[in-house]
Amino acid sequence: MLDDRKLDVLRAIVEDYVATHEPVGSKTLVDRHNLGVSPATVRNDMAALEEEGYITQPHTSAGRIPTDAGYRLFVDKLSTVKPLTAAEKRAISTFLAGAVDLDDVVRRTVRLLAQVTRQVAIVQYPTLTRSTVRHIEVVTLSPHRVLLVLITSTGRIEQRIVEASGEVSEQLVGDLRARLNEALAGQRMSEAATTLAGVPDLFPHEHRPLAAAVVTTLLETLANNGEQRIAVGGAANLTRYGDDFERDVKPVLEALEEHVILLRLLGEATHPQTLTVRIGHENPYEELSTTSVVSTGYGSKTESLATLGIVGPTHMDYPSTMGAVRAIARYVSQILAES
Amino acid sequence: MLDDRKLDVLRAIVEDYVATHEPVGSKTLVDRHNLGVSPATVRNDMAALEEEGYITQPHTSAGRIPTDAGYRLFVDKLSTVKPLTAAEKRAISTFLAGAVDLDDVVRRTVRLLAQVTRQVAIVQYPTLTRSTVRHIEVVTLSPHRVLLVLITSTGRIEQRIVEASGEVSEQLVGDLRARLNEALAGQRMSEAATTLAGVPDLFPHEHRPLAAAVVTTLLETLANNGEQRIAVGGAANLTRYGDDFERDVKPVLEALEEHVILLRLLGEATHPQTLTVRIGHENPYEELSTTSVVSTGYGSKTESLATLGIVGPTHMDYPSTMGAVRAIARYVSQILAES
DNA sequence: ACTGGCACTCGGTCCGACGGAGTGCCAGTA
DNA sequence: TACTGGCACTCCGTCGGACCGAGTGCCAGT
Numbered sequence: 001m002l003d004d005r006k007l008d009v010l011r012a013i014v015e016d017y018v019a020t021h022e023p024v025g026s027k028t029l030v031d032r033h034n035l036g037v038s039p040a041t042v043r044n045d046m047a048a049l050e051e052e053g054y055i056t057q058p059h060t061s062a063g064r065i066p067t068d069a070g071y072r073l074f075v076d077k078l079s080t081v082k083p084l085t086a087a088e089k090r091a092i093s094t095f096l097a098g099a100v101d102l103d104d105v106v107r108r109t110v111r112l113l114a115q116v117t118r119q120v121a122i123v124q125y126p127t128l129t130r131s132t133v134r135h136i137e138v139v140t141l142s143p144h145r146v147l148l149v150l151i152t153s154t155g156r157i158e159q160r161i162v163e164a165s166g167e168v169s170e171q172l173v174g175d176l177r178a179r180l181n182e183a184l185a186g187q188r189m190s191e192a193a194t195t196l197a198g199v200p201d202l203f204p205h206e207h208r209p210l211a212a213a214v215v216t217t218l219l220e221t222l223a224n225n226g227e228q229r230i231a232v233g234g235a236a237n238l239t240r241y242g243d244d245f246e247r248d249v250k251p252v253l254e255a256l257e258e259h260v261i262l263l264r265l266l267g268e269a270t271h272p273q274t275l276t277v278r279i280g281h282e283n284p285y286e287e288l289s290t291t292s293v294v295s296t297g298y299g300s301k302t303e304s305l306a307t308l309g310i311v312g313p314t315h316m317d318y319p320s321t322m323g324a325v326r327a328i329a330r331y332v333s334q335i336l337a338e339s
Numbered sequence: 340m341l342d343d344r345k346l347d348v349l350r351a352i353v354e355d356y357v358a359t360h361e362p363v364g365s366k367t368l369v370d371r372h373n374l375g376v377s378p379a380t381v382r383n384d385m386a387a388l389e390e391e392g393y394i395t396q397p398h399t400s401a402g403r404i405p406t407d408a409g410y411r412l413f414v415d416k417l418s419t420v421k422p423l424t425a426a427e428k429r430a431i432s433t434f435l436a437g438a439v440d441l442d443d444v445v446r447r448t449v450r451l452l453a454q455v456t457r458q459v460a461i462v463q464y465p466t467l468t469r470s471t472v473r474h475i476e477v478v479t480l481s482p483h484r485v486l487l488v489l490i491t492s493t494g495r496i497e498q499r500i501v502e503a504s505g506e507v508s509e510q511l512v513g514d515l516r517a518r519l520n521e522a523l524a525g526q527r528m529s530e531a532a533t534t535l536a537g538v539p540d541l542f543p544h545e546h547r548p549l550a551a552a553v554v555t556t557l558l559e560t561l562a563n564n565g566e567q568r569i570a571v572g573g574a575a576n577l578t579r580y581g582d583d584f585e586r587d588v589k590p591v592l593e594a595l596e597e598h599v600i601l602l603r604l605l606g607e608a609t610h611p612q613t614l615t616v617r618i619g620h621e622n623p624y625e626e627l628s629t630t631s632v633v634s635t636g637y638g639s640k641t642e643s644l645a646t647l648g649i650v651g652p653t654h655m656d657y658p659s660t661m662g663a664v665r666a667i668a669r670y671v672s673q674i675l676a677e678s
Numbered sequence: 679a680c681t682g683g684c685a686c687t688c689g690g691t692c693c694g695a696c697g698g699a700g701t702g703c704c705a706g707t708a
Numbered sequence: 709t710a711c712t713g714g715c716a717c718t719c720c721g722t723c724g725g726a727c728c729g730a731g732t733g734c735c736a737g738t
Contacts, residue, residue, distance in 0.1 A: 025700050038712050043701070061700050061718045101498055135478045139490065149488060149496070151478065157488070157498055159440055235574055236592040245584045253575040364731050377681050382732070400687045400731050 002052065008035060009045045010054055011078040014066050018315050023063030068280035068314065071292070075277050075318050082319040084327045088116065092328060096335050102126070102156055106231050109308065109332050114234025116324045119312035120256060122295075124266050125229040126154040126305040126336070133184045133192055138177040138214070143167050148214060150221060152189075154305060154336065160217045164210050172207055176214060179203075193222050228306075230259045230266075237312075248290065255287040256311070266295050266307040273297070273329075275322050280314045290314060294321050298329040300337065308332070341391065347374060348384045349393055350417045353405050357654050362402030407619035407653065410631070414616050414657050421658035423666045427455065431667060435674050441465070441495055445570050448647065448671050453573025455663045458651035459595060461634075463605050464568040465493040465644040465675070472523045472531055477516040477553070482506050487553060489560060491528075493644060493675065499556045503549050511546055515553060518542075532561050567645075569598045569605075576651075587629065594626040595650070605634050605646035612636070612668075614661050619653045629653060633660050637668040639676065647671070 012033040016024040026039040026046060035042065046064055049055045054070035057063070066074070084092075095112055099105040106123050113121030137149040141161070146168060150158040183199055184192050196218060200211040235256065238249050255261055265283070278293045288311070295309025308329055310321060351372040355363040365378040365385060374381065385403055388394045393409035396402070405413065423431075434451055438444040445462050452460030476488040480500070485507060489497040522538055523531050535557060539550040574595065577588050594600055604622070617632045627650070634648025647668055649660060 023700090027700080039700095040702095040712055040714090041710085044711090047702080057701085059719065062720075063700065101500075134480065135486070137476045137478065137488065139474045139476065141473065147474070147490065149476065149490070151486065151488070151498075157496055159490075159496055161440075233596060236589055236596060238592075239585060239589055245588060246578060249584060250575055250578055253577075257572060257575055362731090366731075378731095379681055379683090379733095380679085383680090386733080396732085398688065401689075402731065 002048070005035070005037070006045045006048060007073075007078060008033075009042055010049055010066070010070060011074060013046075013049075013055060013064060014070065014074045014078070017065050018317050021315060023058055023065050025063035028063070066315075068282065071279045071314055071318070072282075075279070075322075079319045081275070081326065082323040084116075084323055088324075089327065092116070092331050096331055099335065102154065105332065105335060109328065110231045110233035113308065113310060113325070113328055114237060116328065117310050117312070117321050118234075119237050119310040119316065119321065120232065120234045121308075121310050122256075122262055122266060123231045123308040124263065124306040125231070126156060126299070127228060131156070131189065131305065133187050133189070136177065136180045136184060136218075138173050138180070140168055140170065140173050146173065146210075146214065148217060148221075150218070158221050160221055162210075162213050162217050164213065166209070168210065172210065175203070175207075176211065180214075180218075189222050193219060196222075228263055230262050232256055232259075232262070251287040252291060252311070255285060261285055261287075265293055266309060275326055276309075277318070277322065292316060292318075294318075294325050296325055296329045298333045298336075300333070305336065341387070344374070344376070345384045345387060346412075346417060347372075348381055349388055349405070349409060350413060352385075352388075352394060352403060353409065353413045353417070356404050357656050360654060362397055362404050364402035367402070405654075407621065410618045410653055410657070411621075414618070414661075418658045420614070420665065421662040423455075423662055427663075428666065431455070431670050435670055438674065441493065444671065444674060448667065449570045449572035452647065452649060452664070452667055453576060455667065456649050456651070456660050457573075458576050458649040458655065458660065459571065459573045460647075460649050461595075461601055461605060462570045462647040463602065463645040464570070465495060465638070466567060470495070470528065470644065472526050472528070475516065475519045475523060475557075477512050477519070479507055479509065479512050485512065485549070485553065487556060487560075489557070497560050499560055501549075501552050501556050503552065505545075505548070507549065511549065514542070514546075515550065519553075519557075528561050532558060535561075567602055569601050571595055571598075571601070590626040591630060591650070594624060600624055600626075604632055605648060614665055615648075616657070616661065631655060631657075633657075633664050635664055635668045637672045637675075639672070644675065 009029070012029055012035065013024055016029065016032060026042040029035070029042055030037070030039050046055065049070075050057070050064065054067060054073060055064040056067050058065060092112060096105065096108055099108050102125075106125055110121045110123045113119075113123065131152040131154045133150065134153050135151040137151070139147040139149065141147050144164050144167070146162045146164060148160045148162060150160075152158075179199060179202055183195050187195060196215050199215055200208055203211045235253065238252060265278075265285070265288070273296070275294065275296045278295075280292060281289045283289060283291065283293060290313065291311050292314045293309055293311050295307055297305075297307050299305030309325060312321065348368070351368055351374065352363050355368065355371060365381040368374070368381055369376070369378050385394065388409075389396070389403065393406060393412055394403040395406050397404060431451060435444065435447055438447050441464075445464055449460045449462045452458075452462065471492040472489065473492050474490040476490070478486040478488065480486050483503050483506070485501045485503060487499045487501060489499075491497075518538060518541055522534050526534060535554050538554055539547055542550045574592065577591060604617075604624070604627070612635070614633065614635045617634075619631060620628045622628060622630065622632060629652065630650050631653045632648055632650050634646055636644075636646050638644030648664055651660065
């Protein structure tokens with residue numbers, strides 16, 4: 001049904017439309033790409049492509065623009081991911097290397113992604129679940145208050161304050177610190193939750209209440225893994241959408257502020273090293289049906305820590321964007337592995 | 340030169356224009372507000388106000404709109420801050436009370452501010468300088484690596500990794516922890532910097548290098564107070580600007596991503612309990628000359644910890660916005676004082 | 679000091695004409 | 709059979725003219 005030339009025509013249409021943002025007609029197409037046939041022939045091919053649902057006309061007597069299905073075919077079959085230039089790679093590498101801590105890595109990554117792709121960048125903070133407990137610190141704040149600090153293998157820090165019913169001795173705090181670390185250090189978050197249950201029993205009666213309170217808080221913290229954080233940047237790049245702000249841009253901007261939505265959006269693309277591209281209506285949110293999402297996991301080779309990606313108009317330059325997202329994910333993984 | 344009625348007219352013009360976003364003419368004005376005089380009289384007053392530079396006409400034979408100077412006069416002399424309703428206060432109070440840690444307080448505050456004012460909200464994280472050291476934790480990560488965690492009285496946590504040249508013993512780490520806390524606990528950030536200088540001398544020769552490295556890192560962290568963080572939210576509220584996204588909205592959106600700019604913008608409004616309003620060209624940044632910034636410090640009564648505020652179009656509802664900003668700053672101060 | 683009236687300006691909108699880009703189809707050709 | 713050239717047709721975007729209405733400034737009158 002679709003011979004090679006028709007696919008060539010589709011590819012040309014996508015590339016032209018992405019470059020100009022204007023419906024592309026048969027003549028322009030023949031002029032710009034050397035297809036070796038006449039406009040009339042191209043028109044026949046276009047009619048076939050439209051029949052199959054890959055392109056459409058905004059109005060009669062206008063050129064064609066790709067449909068979501070057209071972009072999908074283009075991404076799957078007609079394009080190859082475009083690697084970054086050496087200069088870009090160098091810039092990324094040095095910029096990321098300057099980060100001082102985990103937060104800084106994430107902030108820099110967002111900035112970088114937004115800048116390189118010229119789209120809106122989204123980076124999820126490394127998840128707790130898959131990381132391990134590196135250290136638990138217990139600090140006395142006041143006679144009746146204790147601060148818990150949980151440090152993970154990814155360098156993430158969680159803090160919680162625990163109110164004690166009775167007076168808290170330094171010795172008890174030291175004891176708590178020792179036992180908690182003994183029980184948990186090196187464990188995965190998920191395992192840690194079960195191990196924790198038995199800890200209060202190790203303490204003499206009079207200290208059980210505090211131990212129990214501490215354990216409860218830690219469990220909450222671990223479960224509160226749900227509080228996955230996200231950083232967004234480059235919203236100014238939303239320009240390229242339409243000219244009607246209220247109709248075209250605002251819903252997207254609103255969706256971007258709903259981090260819960262973004263988490264679900266990214267959360268479904270967890271395979272590390274695999275690029276996920278969701279085009280237009282393939283997105284599970286109506287507000288984002290005019291956008292495409294390119295995302296990938298990052299982290300160690302075997303399991304990803306979290307996800308990052310970009311949101312842009314469906315008429316984006318997929319090969320370049322995919323290349324940038326993939327490259328940056330790799331660099332971030334590398335930086336994280338080192339620290 | 341400007342009698343009471345002229346000021347009434349100015350007030351009416353500002354209120355009307357803020358409500359409708361359309362140039363307001365003499366007839367409409369008389370209809371909507373009962374000024375007790377005829378349109379013709381109002382026209383004379385308007386001519387005088389225009390002469391003085393408080394209002395202007397977009398085109399001949401169009402109504403008048405306020406100039407920056409007009410808004411300034413309105414804010415200074417013609418309006419009173421509008422307090423929130425009881426329901427709003429209650430909502431704020433309960434929403435903020437649900438915060439689990441400092442980061443959460445800031446995130447919730449941004450959301451709240453954006454929602455209540457329907458503008459873009461900006462909240463600066465509490466500054467280090469004015470807070471005190473609560474605890475310093477030293478953790479061994481690997482034989483050659485040590486993690487420093489600095490906990491401040493405002494609940495903020497800073498972390499840094501220190502590379503050691505030689506092997507690090509547990510005893511040494513304990514020693515470091517003890518001495519650092521002894522030297523610094525309860526001190527202000529600014530004092531802490533000077534106190535730190537003498538610490539390495541307390542250690543035997545073989546341990547000096549590590550101690551020195553740790554101290555250096557801590558000093559950097561304290562100085563790195565410059566890395567003041569900021570949270571921004573409610574960008575979708577940028578709608579109300581103009582209809583030309585590229586010209587009207589984009590520069591503002593870009594400025595909002597430059598946290599350095601925002602920091603300077605807020606940084607100049609440090610007096611707690613005092614509202615600062617910067618209108619249009621009064622802002623030190625060309626990109627923000629179509630916007631007004633309403634900000635105030637928050638924190639303890641005598642000295643502020645940081646600043647929060649909103650950015651909106653110059654034609655905003657100043658009385659309500661100012662009321663909301665002031666109220667939220669107070670509630671946040673209260674929450675922070677409790678924890 | 680205020681008001682009513684009047685001539686004037688000017689932006690926004692509606693309408694019809696027109697040009698251009700693009701299409702579909704068909705008959706012709708290799 | 710597969711491609712091409714040509715032709716009639718559609719339809720969007722733009723441009724210019726006419727018109728309406730909102731608003732103004734000014735002036736004479738109360």
